[in-house]
Amino acid sequence: MILASLKKNIASKASAWAKKEGLILPDGLALSPTPPHVKSADLSLPWAMTLGKTARKNPLELAKALAGQFVAPEIEKAEAAPPGFVNIRLRDSALCANLKAITLNPALYGVDPDGPKRKILIEFVSANPTGPLHLASGRGATLGDSLIRVLRRLGREASAEYYVNDAGGRVELLGESIKARFAGTPVPEKGYQGEYLAEMAKQAPAEAKGWTAKQWGEHAMKILLDTHKRDMEAFDAHFDRWFLESELYAGGAVEKTLKYLKDRGMVYEKDGAVWLGTSSAQDSEDDKDRVLVKSSGQPTYFLPDIAYHKNKFDRGFTELIDILGADHHGYVPRMKAAITALGMPEGSFHAIVHQLIHLYRGKEAVKMSKRAGDFVSLREVLDEVGKDACRFFFAMRTPDSHLNFDLELAKSKTSENPVYYCQYVHARVSAIFREAAKQGVLKEGEPLPGPNAKFLTAPEERAILVKLAWFPEVLKTVEAVLSPHPLGGYLLELAGLFHPFYEKCRVVDPENGELSRARLFLCAGVRDVIREGLSLLGVSAPDQM
RNA sequence: GUCCCCGUAGCUCAAUGGAUAGAGCACGUGCCUUCUAAGCAUGCGAUACAGGUUCGAUUCCUGUCGGGGACACCA
Numbered sequence: 001m002i003l004a005s006l007k008k009n010i011a012s013k014a015s016a017w018a019k020k021e022g023l024i025l026p027d028g029l030a031l032s033p034t035p036p037h038v039k040s041a042d043l044s045l046p047w048a049m050t051l052g053k054t055a056r057k058n059p060l061e062l063a064k065a066l067a068g069q070f071v072a073p074e075i076e077k078a079e080a081a082p083p084g085f086v087n088i089r090l091r092d093s094a095l096c097a098n099l100k101a102i103t104l105n106p107a108l109y110g111v112d113p114d115g116p117k118r119k120i121l122i123e124f125v126s127a128n129p130t131g132p133l134h135l136a137s138g139r140g141a142t143l144g145d146s147l148i149r150v151l152r153r154l155g156r157e158a159s160a161e162y163y164v165n166d167a168g169g170r171v172e173l174l175g176e177s178i179k180a181r182f183a184g185t186p187v188p189e190k191g192y193q194g195e196y197l198a199e200m201a202k203q204a205p206a207e208a209k210g211w212t213a214k215q216w217g218e219h220a221m222k223i224l225l226d227t228h229k230r231d232m233e234a235f236d237a238h239f240d241r242w243f244l245e246s247e248l249y250a251g252g253a254v255e256k257t258l259k260y261l262k263d264r265g266m267v268y269e270k271d272g273a274v275w276l277g278t279s280s281a282q283d284s285e286d287d288k289d290r291v292l293v294k295s296s297g298q299p300t301y302f303l304p305d306i307a308y309h310k311n312k313f314d315r316g317f318t319e320l321i322d323i324l325g326a327d328h329h330g331y332v333p334r335m336k337a338a339i340t341a342l343g344m345p346e347g348s349f350h351a352i353v354h355q356l357i358h359l360y361r362g363k364e365a366v367k368m369s370k371r372a373g374d375f376v377s378l379r380e381v382l383d384e385v386g387k388d389a390c391r392f393f394f395a396m397r398t399p400d401s402h403l404n405f406d407l408e409l410a411k412s413k414t415s416e417n418p419v420y421y422c423q424y425v426h427a428r429v430s431a432i433f434r435e436a437a438k439q440g441v442l443k444e445g446e447p448l449p450g451p452n453a454k455f456l457t458a459p460e461e462r463a464i465l466v467k468l469a470w471f472p473e474v475l476k477t478v479e480a481v482l483s484p485h486p487l488g489g490y491l492l493e494l495a496g497l498f499h500p501f502y503e504k505c506r507v508v509d510p511e512n513g514e515l516s517r518a519r520l521f522l523c524a525g526v527r528d529v530i531r532e533g534l535s536l537l538g539v540s541a542p543d544q545m
Numbered sequence: 546g547u548c549c550c551c552g553u554a555g556c557u558c559a560a561u562g563g564a565u566a567g568a569g570c571a572c573g574u575g576c577c578u579u580c581u582a583a584g585c586a587u588g589c590g591a592u593a594c595a596g597g598u599u600c601g602a603u604u605c606c607u608g609u610c611g612g613g614g615a616c617a618c619c620a
Contacts, residue, residue, distance in 0.1 A: 028561080032561080032563080035563090035564055036565080037564080037565060038564075044564085046564090052600080053600070059600075081564080082564090084563095084600085085563080128620070169620090170620070272618090275618095285548085287547075287548075287616080291617090291618045292618095293618085294618040295618060298618085300618065301619075305620090326549075326614050328620090329548085329549050329550080329614075330548080330549080330615050331615095331620095332549090353550080355550055355613075358613075396557095396558070397557095397558070397559095398558090398559085400551070401551075401558070402552095402613055402614090404556095404558095405557095409570095415583060416557085416570055418569055418570095420583050421583075421584090423583085424583055424584075427583090428580080429580095431580060431581055433580090480561075488559095489558095489559060489560085489568080492559095492568065492569080493568080499584055499585065500584095503576095503584075503585045503586085504585085506579080506580075508579095508580050509580095545581075545583065
């Protein structure tokens with residue numbers, strides 16, 4: 001964790017200096033890699049420029065003064081560069097010590113013991129069990145599952161949940177749709193038209209003949225929910241709990257929540273319905289109030305949703321994150337208002353809205369509609385392109401991007417997918433270790449003694465050492481932006497440094513034992529970080545390709 | 546009409562307000578008698594438009610144009 005300790009050192013040195021000078025340092029330590037043309041340093045700090053503005057002093061002079069303070073075990077030298085950067089070069093020995101720490105216990109690399117104590121619940125996918133999961137669910141699953149993995153790696157407490165809408169009117173609608181298929185009559189106009197129901201009807205048990213629509217609906221939902229579970233399993237996305245809406249009704253949580261809101265004076269009646277004043281809540285962005293109980297006496301979807309979120313808080317979670325598709329973005333303001341109505345603090349609820357996927361077959365756009373049954377299922381793509389390619393592809397994008405997904409491309413030229421570029425690093429390192437054992441450079445079971453800083457000084461090697469040092473910081477960025485995509489980018493960059501190293505620096509060489517072993521150590525570090533990083537994205541790291 | 550997201554290379558996508566905007570694919574040219582060529586080297590090529598904020602803007606603000614999505618006593 002070389003950068004974490006470096007940051008601590010710099011911060012304390014700088015604040016002591018600032019105190020002496022009577023200056024106020026900017027918040028946060030914005031340490032970043034130097035641009036490619038700055039070869040003499042590894043890191044840069046733009047502090048002096050912000051400081052120059054507030055203190056009305058020459059930034060370059062401030063940078064020089066600041067650089068003079070930076071004496072630390074990790075730092076070889078620190079110097080000012082115009083217009084006011086402080087550029088820092090790391091000590092080779094410190095980089096090698098970091099490498100050793102990585103290989104000693106790869107699973108602990110990136111743990112952030114000083115971070116905030118959080119107890120987070122992330123709800124994602126939560127697709128209705130009225131049809132197979134479609135490809136878009138893969139995006140939510142990638143986001144949620146990878147985030148959970150990174151948060152846990154950092155040391156946060158994080159749980160994953162899938163909310164199942166198995167109550168309400170759609171059970172019967174689904175039942176009517178499949179019943180019609182069974183009887184060979186037309187499917188109701190607003191019903192579910194998908195062929196999957198026809199298939200399911202064919203396989204219904206004999207006693208199904210006498211079933212009511214509700215019984216049919218429950219039967220179909222159970223089967224569909226099971227396929228959702230299997231699909232998520234195949235996608236390597238894991239949930240700590242599949243939370244059924246029906247549980248809320250069974251336990252009386254829906255009524256209790258309504259009473260709770262009533263007692264808090266948050267609801268009113270109008271036109272025979274019960275409303276939540278979401279638009280008038282403080283700082284509310286909702287444009288109108290929302291119905292909780294219809295004039296028919298039936299609750300809307302919104303009331304059990306609130307009950308579910310209350311339930312999450314009641315179970316001790318302090319931060320709730322919902323991952324939603326862009327078609328649900330209107331849901332966010334009203335749920336925020338509901339959280340406020342429950343009396344929970346601002347910031348205890350956060351929504352990640354990811355944009356939709358545009359599907360293409362070649363150049364032709366594919367229109368998708370679940371009701372009409374015309375859609376591309378997650379399973380279909382999974383079977384064609386595989387879990388690794390699919391997850392990495394999704395993990396590379398920010399949730400905000402409207403991504404285009406070309407089925408032709410995904411199914412035929414999978415080499416387009418950069419996941420192989422990363423995985424290939426892992427396979428190559430594995431091959432190197434096999435060769436090393438064969439040539440006796442590293443004897444069977446012999447532990448590596450430790451990287452020798454004297455040997456790992458080629459630009460290609462140093463660049464890798466520095467890049468490896470960034471891994472823990474990248475995980476923190478993932479936490480900050482609530483998206484795994486910086487990790488995907490990082491792994492590609494690391495891979496992009498390894499391959500040139502592989503071409504230029506021969507690793508296994510019996511004539512140069514010490515150099516070989518030092519390079520093997522570097523390879524081990526790359527292998528470990530690639531493997532750990534890919535695993536956080538739910539992608540495998542093969543030994544052979 | 547109101548609200549949300551996006552507009553970066555021929556294509557798919559990156560870039561906590563920092564220095565000369567990065568990758569991959571496609572295309573051109575080289576590189577497999579040595580640890581896997583799913584690789585390397587090299588060339589080509591981009592911030593929609595107009596203002597503003599600032600030492601500095603792809604990033605923040607306003608407007609225009611273009612694309613996607615949402616605006617139920619559906620979920």
